[in-house]
Amino acid sequence: MRTQSTSNETIEMYLKTIAELGDGGAPVVIARLAERLGISPVSANEMVKRLGEQGLVAHVRYKGVTLTKNGRYIAHNVIRRQRLWERFLVDHLKMEWSGVYEMACRLEHATSNVLAEALSAYLGHPTTCPHGSPIPKSDGSLPLVSTRPLTALRVGEKGCIHSIQPTTTDVYAYLNRYQILPDRNFTVSEIAPMEGPITLDLPSGKVALGRSMAELVWVNV
Amino acid sequence: MRTQSTSNETIEMYLKTIAELGDGGAPVVIARLAERLGISPVSANEMVKRLGEQGLVAHVRYKGVTLTKNGRYIAHNVIRRQRLWERFLVDHLKMEWSGVYEMACRLEHATSNVLAEALSAYLGHPTTCPHGSPIPKSDGSLPLVSTRPLTALRVGEKGCIHSIQPTTTDVYAYLNRYQILPDRNFTVSEIAPMEGPITLDLPSGKVALGRSMAELVWVNV
DNA sequence: ATTCTTTATAAGGTCACCCTTATCTTTTAA
DNA sequence: TTAAAAGATAAGGGTGACCTTATAAAGAAT
Ligand SMILES: [Mn+2]
Ligand SMILES: [Mn+2]
Ligand SMILES: [Mn+2]
Ligand SMILES: [Mn+2]
Numbered sequence: 449m450r451t452q453s454t455s456n457e458t459i460e461m462y463l464k465t466i467a468e469l470g471d472g473g474a475p476v477v478i479a480r481l482a483e484r485l486g487i488s489p490v491s492a493n494e495m496v497k498r499l500g501e502q503g504l505v506a507h508v509r510y511k512g513v514t515l516t517k518n519g520r521y522i523a524h525n526v527i528r529r530q531r532l533w534e535r536f537l538v539d540h541l542k543m544e545w546s547g548v549y550e551m552a553c554r555l556e557h558a559t560s561n562v563l564a565e566a567l568s569a570y571l572g573h574p575t576t577c578p579h580g581s582p583i584p585k586s587d588g589s590l591p592l593v594s595t596r597p598l599t600a601l602r603v604g605e606k607g608c609i610h611s612i613q614p615t616t617t618d619v620y621a622y623l624n625r626y627q628i629l630p631d632r633n634f635t636v637s638e639i640a641p642m643e644g645p646i647t648l649d650l651p652s653g654k655v656a657l658g659r660s661m662a663e664l665v666w667v668n669v
Numbered sequence: 670m671r672t673q674s675t676s677n678e679t680i681e682m683y684l685k686t687i688a689e690l691g692d693g694g695a696p697v698v699i700a701r702l703a704e705r706l707g708i709s710p711v712s713a714n715e716m717v718k719r720l721g722e723q724g725l726v727a728h729v730r731y732k733g734v735t736l737t738k739n740g741r742y743i744a745h746n747v748i749r750r751q752r753l754w755e756r757f758l759v760d761h762l763k764m765e766w767s768g769v770y771e772m773a774c775r776l777e778h779a780t781s782n783v784l785a786e787a788l789s790a791y792l793g794h795p796t797t798c799p800h801g802s803p804i805p806k807s808d809g810s811l812p813l814v815s816t817r818p819l820t821a822l823r824v825g826e827k828g829c830i831h832s833i834q835p836t837t838t839d840v841y842a843y844l845n846r847y848q849i850l851p852d853r854n855f856t857v858s859e860i861a862p863m864e865g866p867i868t869l870d871l872p873s874g875k876v877a878l879g880r881s882m883a884e885l886v887w888v889n890v
Numbered sequence: 891a892t893t894c895t896t897t898a899t900a901a902g903g904t905c906a907c908c909c910t911t912a913t914c915t916t917t918t919a920a
Numbered sequence: 921t922t923a924a925a926a927g928a929t930a931a932g933g934g935t936g937a938c939c940t941t942a943t944a945a946a947g948a949a950t
Contacts, residue, residue: 458907479927491908493928498906510916510927541787554779563772566762679937700897712938714898719936731897731946 475512580611580630696733752798801832801851
C-alpha cells in the first residue's frame with residue numbers, strides 16, 4: 449500500500465488556477481479550469497471532486513468551483529511563492545521577463561514556508577511581481593486591486609498599465625516586444641468593430657492587440 | 670491513454686542517488702539504493718528495470734547498478750543544481766546549513782538548464798557546495814577528489830575535513846553542533862575497539878563520532 | 891558441502907491522475 | 921418555446937510508482 453501523500457504539485461496547480469481564473473472569488477466553471485490546465489474536462493471534474501472531499505473547493509453544478517477558506521489559503525501561498533521567485537529571477541538573475549512565469553511555476557511547488565520567508569526578506573519584501581500583480585502576504589491575504597481589463601476602455605481614454613494577467617510565454621514575449629508592460633502610459637487610439645483589435649498609443653509607438661490578448665492587460669484610467 | 674512522460678523527479682532522484690552511493694562509478698546494489706530512497710527493494714528493482722529500458726542505467730545481478738554515460742550526465746546535472754542551490758541558500762538566504770540539502774533536493778528538480786546557468790553566474794560560479802563537495806560543471810564533468818573517510822585514519826593522525834557526504838538533516842545538525850565542518854583541522858585522539866566511536870580533537874574541543882557517522886566525514890591527511 | 895544471508899524477482903495489489911466515448915442536465919439564444 | 925450549445929458525469933481504460941508476500945539464485949561462512 450502506497451504510503452506517500454498525494455502529489456502536492458497537482459493540488460497546488462488546481463488551487464492556484466482556480467484563484468487566478470476566478471479573481472476575487474468568482475466561481476470557475478470546470479471546463480475553463482481544464483482548458484487552462486491542459487487536461488480533459490472529465491479529469492478536471494474528477495480532481496475537483498477529490499479536492500472537494502479534502503475541503504479545499506466547493507463545486508456548484510453549472511455555476512463553477514470556488515475555493516474554501518482553506519483552499520484559498522493554499523492557493524495564495526502558492527501565488528506568493530511564484531511571484532517572489534519571479535522577482536528573484538527578473539531582478540537578480542536577470543532572466544527574460546517573458547519566461548519567468550513558467551520557471552517560477554515550477555519552483556513554487558518546491559518551496560517551503562521557511563524558504564519563502566527567507567526569500568521574501570532577501571528581496572526586501574516586495575509587494576508586486578514583475579507582471580504588476582500583487583504578492584499575497586504570508587498570512588494568505590491578497591489586496592483586491594480595482595483595475596479594469598483594457599477591453600473596458602473607450603477610444604480616446606488614457607490609462608496606465610497595471611498588470612498582465614497570467615498567460616503563456618509566447619504571449620508574454622509578444623507583449624514585451626511591443627513594450628506593453630506594467631506602469632506604461634497609453635491612449636486608446638482605435639477600437640476596430642466586429643471584435644477587432646484595439647490599438648494603443650504608447651511612448652514606443654502604436655500597437656494593435658486582439659481582444660483576447662487585451663483582456664489580459666489590466667489598466668488604471 | 671495517459672500521454673505525459675514519467676515523473677522527472679523520480680528518475681532524477683534515482684540517478685542522483687546512484688551517483689552519490691557509487692561515488693566515482695562503483696556499482697550500487699539495489700538494496701542500498703532502495704534503503705536510501707526509502708522504498709522497498711522490489712519497487713527499486715522495478716524502477717531500475719525501467720531506467721535500464723530508457724538507457725540510463727545498467728544492472729548486473731548481484732553486482733549492482735551503474736549509470737550509463739547518459740544517466741551519469743543527468744545525475745551530475747541534478748547534483749550541480751542541488752549544490753548551486755545549497756550555495757544560494759546558505760550564502761545569500763542565510764539558511765541553516767543543516768537544512769539546505771533537503772531544500773535544494775526539492776529545487777533541483779524544478780530547475781531548467783537556463784536557470785542553473787544564470788544561478789551559477791549569479792553565485793560567481795562556485796566550485797564547491799557548503800558541505801565541501803565539488804559542484805559538477807555544466808558539461809556534466811565532476812572532478813574526482815582523492816580524499817578518505819575518517820574511518821581510514823589511525824590514532825594520532827592529523828587531518829583537515831574535506832566534505833560531509835549527503836545525509837539527513839538531523840545528522841547534519843549534529844555535525845554542525847560539534848563544528849565538524851569542511852576545512853576544520855583535527856587530530857584523531859582515540860579509536861575505541863569493537864567498532865566503537867572515533868574521538869576527534871578539534872579547535873572547539875573533543876567529539877566522539879560513531880563509525881557510520883565517521884564514514885560520512887571525508888578528510889585530507 | 892551445506893547452511894545462512896543477501897540479493898533479485900515473480901505475482902498480485904493499491905492509488906492518484908490522466909484518457910475517450912456516451913449520456914445526461916442546464917443554460918442560452920433563436 | 922424549442923433547439924443548440926455548454927457543462928457535468930457515468931462507464932471503462934491506462935500508466936507510473938509504490939506496496940507485500942513468496943520464491944529463486946548467488947555469495948559467504950561454517
Ligand atoms: Mn506551478
Ligand atoms: Mn507575475
Ligand atoms: Mn531531490
Ligand atoms: Mn552539499
